[in-house]
Amino acid sequence: MEVHSLASGSSGNAYIILHQGRALLLDAGLSGKRTYAGLAAAGIDSASITAILVTHEHNDHIAGAGILSRRLGIPLYMTAGTWLAARDRLGIISEDKIHLISPGTAFVLNGLEVWALPVCHDALEPVNYIFDTGKCRAAVFTDTGCVTEAMVNTLSACNAMVLEANHDLKMLQQGPYPWSLKKRVASENGHLSNLQAARVLAWLAAKGKITQAHLGHLSAVNNSPEIAIAAVAQFLAAQGMDSEPVYHSLKVLPRHKPGPVLQVK
Numbered sequence: 001m002e003v004h005s006l007a008s009g010s011s012g013n014a015y016i017i018l019h020q021g022r023a024l025l026l027d028a029g030l031s032g033k034r035t036y037a038g039l040a041a042a043g044i045d046s047a048s049i050t051a052i053l054v055t056h057e058h059n060d061h062i063a064g065a066g067i068l069s070r071r072l073g074i075p076l077y078m079t080a081g082t083w084l085a086a087r088d089r090l091g092i093i094s095e096d097k098i099h100l101i102s103p104g105t106a107f108v109l110n111g112l113e114v115w116a117l118p119v120c121h122d123a124l125e126p127v128n129y130i131f132d133t134g135k136c137r138a139a140v141f142t143d144t145g146c147v148t149e150a151m152v153n154t155l156s157a158c159n160a161m162v163l164e165a166n167h168d169l170k171m172l173q174q175g176p177y178p179w180s181l182k183k184r185v186a187s188e189n190g191h192l193s194n195l196q197a198a199r200v201l202a203w204l205a206a207k208g209k210i211t212q213a214h215l216g217h218l219s220a221v222n223n224s225p226e227i228a229i230a231a232v233a234q235f236l237a238a239q240g241m242d243s244e245p246v247y248h249s250l251k252v253l254p255r256h257k258p259g260p261v262l263q264v265k
């Protein structure tokens with residue numbers, strides 16, 4: 001299984017989960033044009049995409065979902081709450097193209113078991129997804145303000161993940177955002193900070209199966225790739241984990257172009 005990022009951040013998110021020649025588009029936050037350009041740059045044939053999975057209704061996750069579903073003739077998977085909140089912005093979608101899923105349950109797509117993991121985010125019914133081939137597991141874990149024990153327990157079976165490292169808390173606090181937005185981003189229903197991401201990775205490296213992690217959904221204003229990597233690497237090193245494979249795999253996903261690929265075996 002391969003996990004590609006076409007773009008990652010508040011200007012648009014789109015990931016491709018490739019397994020046995022078929023692909024899932026995880027979030028469609030780029031325009032149709034940008035998605036096709038990203039697919040071409042990543043060497044992925046749009047005809048291999050069999051479905052779009054949506055995490056939640058924020059525009060950076062659904063901006064191209066309606067258009068791509070229509071153009072590729074493929075179904076959309078999301079929770080009932082996300083559908084309710086997003087439907088007016090997706091254009092005309094026939095009902096048979098909408099597959100409603102329940103948080104906390106699994107379904108099978110492209111030979112993968114897909115788990116919908118509920119997360120803490122200021123959306124109606126947000127989830128993240130975990131992909132299991134039967135031999136290995138990968139997750140894309142972003143847009144959550146908190147990490148519960150249940151979440152890390154679920155993630156502990158993952159071999160690889162994209163993990164949100166949205167902001168450096170000090171940069172957020174001292175930066176230009178209005179106070180209400182600072183409060184929202186840092187809240188339990190906002191986004192993960194570099195330090196929160198580092199704690200998740202340290203826990204998974206100590207108790208889980210993780211060997212690879214790419215950091216994603218970075219803020220353009222309150223973070224930088226260098227700061228995010230340094231924060232997570234320093235935390236892991238302080239825990240004595242600088243010999244762990246996950247420490248050596250750390251990379252940042254670019255905000256506007258395809259990034260490094262997780263090869264999950």
Ligand SMILES: [Zn+2]
Nearest residue numbers: 010058060143
């Ligand atoms: Zn987002």
Ligand SMILES: [Zn+2]
Nearest residue numbers: 056058121143
């Ligand atoms: Zn969001």
